[in-house]
Amino acid sequence: MNSLGRHILVEFHGCSSEVLNDVPHIEASMLKAAKESGATIISSTFHHFSPFGVSGVVVIQESHLAIHTWPEYRYAAVDLFTCGYSVNPWVSYEILKTEFQAHHGSAVELNRGQLELLEKSDIDLGDLRDTATQKLISPRYSRNVWFTDRNENIALSIRHKGDRIFYEKSPYQSVEIFDTFEYGKMLTVDKMVMCSEKDEKAYHEMIIHVPMLVQPDIRNVLVIGGGDGGSVREILKHEQVESVTMVEIDEAVVRASREYLPTLSAALDDPKLELIIGDGIDFVRQAPDETYDLIVVDSSDPVGPSEGLFSQAFYQDVYRCLRPGGVMTAQSESPRFNQRAFVELNHCLKDIFGVASVHCYLAFIPTYPTGMWGFSFCAKGDRHPVQDLESDRAAQFATAHNLQYYNAGIHQAAFCLPTAIDQMLNG
Incomplete structure (x- = not known):
């Protein structure tokens, strides 16, 4: 040597x-x-x-x-x-x-x-040269594996236990589930976080209960995307709902969620639900006029199979399929992580529904990059998401169903945008 x-x-x-x-x-x-x-x-x-x-x-x-x-x-x-x-x-x-x-x-x-x-050179180890340090101790192996969701300027890293508990490369995207230390099981699509067991309720409660507690007459609902089942679970907490149609393009998302995310996916077997594995864009294009009271666009980020869900043609079909007085909500990206998509979608919706009928609101979801996430409330008519809220009814509903994020105060506050974001959308 x-x-x-x-x-x-x-x-x-x-x-x-x-x-x-x-x-x-x-x-x-x-x-x-x-x-x-x-x-x-x-x-x-x-x-x-x-x-x-x-x-x-x-x-x-x-x-x-x-x-x-x-x-x-x-x-x-x-x-x-x-x-x-x-x-x-x-x-x-x-x-x-x-x-x-x-x-x-x-x-x-x-x-x-x-x-x-x-x-x-000779090194005097002093007190370190005692009996304990002379014993041969096998080092304990530690594992430190991280999932990172990032763009060119911002990154969010979440530590997980190393081995995927689900992985499939479907015809549309890579679907994975990781077991994280802080947030439980986490679903990702094409290396982007979709939801986690610990904080998914912020997303699903806000995308569903905001429109449904503003418009209490919702009977027929269409969900585009949402294969994890969280949105359907929240919709079916409203007893007046008669039918829910969910169109999810990727069967692998549904299958993975059924097996590994039961707290989200349990409602996928509800008899009120018609689950269709297919292209939501084509489905809405072919749907009859004025069919639904509520349409929920529960999509992933605007890449891959979800890219078309951020287009003007798609939202024109959504508008056509809504009944008079109906409402739509959509996840509309982060104003900090994906500012361009956030702003462009807001302007697109205003062109279709009218400026006075489109309202942006925010929720805070730790496993999404920057933690701040946007949603869009759109009305086919004059329904207002704050002025038409019955606060007492919303409070009773939140308590009765033990909601973890949504309450009447959060509902109202979510539409009060930070000045910089309001200027971003309206400047």
Whole structure:
């Protein structure tokens, strides 16, 4: 041995883009590479960067294995550093090349700490040289794996337990469920947070009870999206509802929610619900005029299969399908995380429903980037979301159903926008 450590700088080319964007797979591959090389694993920390890329490190008793990936280029850069010669980093290299499905790889090995250039000194450890420190204690392995939802300027990271409890790449999108430490089970679509067990009620109670407690005569409801079932659960708390039609494009979302998110999905078996797996845009286009009292657009962000749900043509069909006096609510993005979509959707809805009939309101959802999320209340008529609220009835309803976010005061306050956001929409 003529050096303190071996350092291999690795580049993998032509890898699987899907693998390089998959945090649990990469973490498992890196742990396998460390273990098979003879290393003692101490901890692992991995982050996903939405929409592309993973960074992570496996700390080993003998040093570390680190990685960053660029799925869009099918490229990964890996750093294998081992102290001494008990661990063989080239074993790790071969394992990772296979796991990442690389067409080819290149590596250069450096000897770190050339012994002929170093002078060893005596170190007085003082009180550390006691009996306890002489005992061989196996390090306890800790796992630190993070899901990150981000754009080019803002990121939200949520720590989870490492292994996905559901994953499927459907014809439309990647559907995953993670078990997080702080928020329970969390559903994501294309690496974006959709909902979590702990804070989903803020979203679902506000998108549903705001319109339904303003318009008490809602009988027939259409939900576009909402495959997790949370919106349907809240709708069916209103006894006057006679029928709910839910159109969800991705069966995988429904199946995953049924199995792993029962607190959200229980109402998907209610006899009042007609569940249609299909394209909500096509459904609304073909629906008869003046059919529904309430339409709820419970969509994901405006990418992939949800992109068309942010178009003028879609909302013109929504307007046509509403009965006179009917209302619509839609999730309308974050004024801070996706400002352009937030503003453009608001202007689109005003063009269709009329300026006086469109009202933005806010809720605060910790697992969504920035925590501040927008909704749009639109009326086909003169229904006003604050002036027409019966506060006593809303308060009684919230108490009777043990609502966790919605109450009469929150309903009214949600429409009182911060000055900067009001100027953003009306300036």
